[in-house]
Amino acid sequence: MSERIGFIGLGHMGSAMAGSLLKAGYSMIAYNRTAAKIEPLLAQGASQASQPAEVVTPGGIVITMVAHDRALETIVAADGFLEKLGQNGVHLSMSTVSPATARAMSELHAKHGSTYVAAPVFGRPDAAALQKLVVCVAGASAAKERVQPILRALGQTVFDFGEEAAMANVVKVCGNFMIAAAMEAMAEAMTLVEKNQIDRSAFIDMLSQTIFAAPIYQNYGKMIAEKRYMPAGFELVLGLKDINLVLDTAEQSKVPMPFASLLHDRFMTNVAKGRGDIDWSGIAQGISEDAGL
Amino acid sequence: MSERIGFIGLGHMGSAMAGSLLKAGYSMIAYNRTAAKIEPLLAQGASQASQPAEVVTPGGIVITMVAHDRALETIVAADGFLEKLGQNGVHLSMSTVSPATARAMSELHAKHGSTYVAAPVFGRPDAAALQKLVVCVAGASAAKERVQPILRALGQTVFDFGEEAAMANVVKVCGNFMIAAAMEAMAEAMTLVEKNQIDRSAFIDMLSQTIFAAPIYQNYGKMIAEKRYMPAGFELVLGLKDINLVLDTAEQSKVPMPFASLLHDRFMTNVAKGRGDIDWSGIAQGISEDAGL
């Protein structure tokens, strides 16, 4: 664990992940656009970079965890980033971005002799802090092997989806779509039970202890039952972004996805009504309103 | 456990449930429209009735497990059924029927001095045989207490939704809606991963071991991944019936449920194409077709 990792992107998730890596013994140099967010990490032993390329060690490993495709592109396009990463460098990209961006990134890194590995994760910041993320990885085998200890320090379970980086992103956007679909289904059902004077929590507790006994139903089910959408663990406006990622992927793959289309309109309605900053489970609020509640 | 139970409705589910009750030591007289289906139960010690009312012991307990509201209404309207059940009798209705029917049934039984208890279940025949059903019960307290040992013999977990029988049915139709929604979401996602050359099973295995680690995703996920919709555990045409139950309930409660509407059209398309007799997870076949697979 002597290798120094470069880390870019210290939002809620990035900070929790970087913290877990420091705890696991990695040394780290970190960069964030908003410098203030980096301070807690410095206390844990990280050093601070003032520009993206500064976190890069030639032939080393850089992890990025940013909010959207554009942010990732900006980092990679930063002065000296790709040049410095150079031969044998590995860019471990853990953000939720589109498969199309992953494809473009893979080619771009290959041109500079480095390897782009996609490793998007499922889990919220608390899971990241507990090293309990679910990691989906794809990319060239040698690079994947090299980053394996890092991934294991973030989540016990690492799922490999082959040599093509973009495939991990296809899996990730599909998984996020399934989470959003589960939230919509729960919220529609809870609206119906509520209008029939049945307790929302009693309803979802029964299901999430039995046939739907899984974290998604337990955690989001509780939030939706209690109509508690603040503070946001994952902002609704980012949920809209994720639904657009799955719809864009479906467009290129010629797959009609009517549930995803409906979810798009659900998220958009909530964003248009000014609720982009609540938790994405807050789409349930729009569902209650539509029923006159 | 000396009480003799009357049991009506010996389809896949009913037979498995009746078998579990016999195993638990109950004595039983059973009726089924198609008499042949009753034979395996006779071997287990049940006796056979030739008419619905014949299973009724005055003041006793009758369990019904039939395919739809109409079948339930026909039984209750049969000559002598309500009259014989009479004072103190309990009709334990375990079928998936509409809350509206449950409401009407409650009133009708009350007029004859008996009690209608709704106790619809989640689980397929194999769960019924293993006494592992999830039971949702609602109705008058005294009657619920009386049937409690019976319910425990069918499922370890019994969830109580109050004094009004119809409420258990609201919960049940909402749960079935959520199962159908999960299947649609899985099938859309798997279609997208398949078109990107990712293995359907690898995708759903990852999710159903982690954030979606629940029976619904594990069992239906496997069927959908393998495109194995025969033999039917629960027929697609009955799935359409269940979606209509939730839509009817939503209509009366003034709740728009766009996912349920979409599921309705999905089920209807598959029924219109002549696939009403495959498993209801077979809606996934229509999703594949729409993507040109």
Add this chain to the structure above:
Amino acid sequence: MSERIGFIGLGHMGSAMAGSLLKAGYSMIAYNRTAAKIEPLLAQGASQASQPAEVVTPGGIVITMVAHDRALETIVAADGFLEKLGQNGVHLSMSTVSPATARAMSELHAKHGSTYVAAPVFGRPDAAALQKLVVCVAGASAAKERVQPILRALGQTVFDFGEEAAMANVVKVCGNFMIAAAMEAMAEAMTLVEKNQIDRSAFIDMLSQTIFAAPIYQNYGKMIAEKRYMPAGFELVLGLKDINLVLDTAEQSKVPMPFASLLHDRFMTNVAKGRGDIDWSGIAQGISEDAGL
């Protein structure tokens, strides 16, 4: 024109239609549940009945124009109605009811020797007053021939859909569905142009003078452009009823109709929000709200 017509149902449409028939020289005896509504007709020469059966002349013609299937069934079930209509009587049913009800009505009348002719109309009360309704008729030929002068007094154009009464109702519910679909499409488009600072009226005027130069687009387009949904020409809650009629017909015919499903949820949302009494074009208000306007 010597024949005296019985007329039942004097809402906005019924009154305008009855007035046109009086103007055309028919003598009339009319019944309405709320007697007060009949007064303007009395001034025009109609006489008043105090019960449904009282408007019936044996072997004569009775016209009904009521709000829903239930109202029609109640009239026909009224004491003496069918018995008095008897041999050679014609029930000219002009309400928008379900094909299933029309089918049941046809059989019921046939048993009493009379004929049920379905003749639902397109057009609002002002068109009825101007004898400009569009009439769709179906039923036994002899009866259709007999009522032809009556239909011509209500609308210049009468379209014949064959011998089976229910077919006129299939056509009518499909037509109403198409109107609702046009309104939804206009409202979505106008919401988008409004958010781009384009005048809603300028937009719809252009289209409704050119490629969409038809009454539906001109009339409803103007209302939606001006967001003027009161007073109601046709109440939103009746629009929901009509969408349910088309969905019920589709269910029996095994036809998935996703636009109709979506319209159902749109109408239901507006009803749930307490807007059942505005004009049905007022579904546009829900569309504006969803866009944050």
Add this chain to the structure above:
Amino acid sequence: MSERIGFIGLGHMGSAMAGSLLKAGYSMIAYNRTAAKIEPLLAQGASQASQPAEVVTPGGIVITMVAHDRALETIVAADGFLEKLGQNGVHLSMSTVSPATARAMSELHAKHGSTYVAAPVFGRPDAAALQKLVVCVAGASAAKERVQPILRALGQTVFDFGEEAAMANVVKVCGNFMIAAAMEAMAEAMTLVEKNQIDRSAFIDMLSQTIFAAPIYQNYGKMIAEKRYMPAGFELVLGLKDINLVLDTAEQSKVPMPFASLLHDRFMTNVAKGRGDIDWSGIAQGISEDAGL
């Protein structure tokens, strides 16, 4: 009419439009990527350019009529195009492109001293040949005045949507969405009448002579009634492009458009099934299939 017009894009629509302008007395130099398509125009007096910039007269007028945003961008980026158009030149862009592209184009032309006028049209090639297009124009007033005679030679009715070019494109994409919505509604309704043994043509003829007496319903109604989707007047795959244009515009404007989302999935299903080259009214074929016809 002495001014020589440059014309780029000679597909079905472009050729018909160019022909109308030649008939109206304009002189013309034309360019098309596939040179063969230009020949009929040469016979009518046009001269031929071998590159986009060659059609440009400094300070003159260039009309473009191409299939999508990318094609338009390629032309404008061609060597010398903008430089030659220069001061006082007018680019009259009649293609259906996105408002976002129109916005970018307006800025780009302004930088080179020329003016970008958007004038997308409604109507099919036969309307273009008869000078009966419906033209929606937007852009700087002086330039609009200058091109007015040209627009009048293509359509008797020209509708002005202000100074900002992109607004004409917003109107155009909304109009195309409304056409697609009308086709879907007609097709769903006709599927239902067909399954009830009613003649599709009789049904739509009635409506398109009365409350829907407009070209869209008459022309597309006939095609859909007769299930005649070849040859394509406007290809289904271009219909998908247009739905995506309206969805992209809605995304930027934060407007949920559920009908448009549903239409997207309808078009995508038909494209995925290999029917991208039939007429866009052919979405009706998917609707028939879903009903098992």
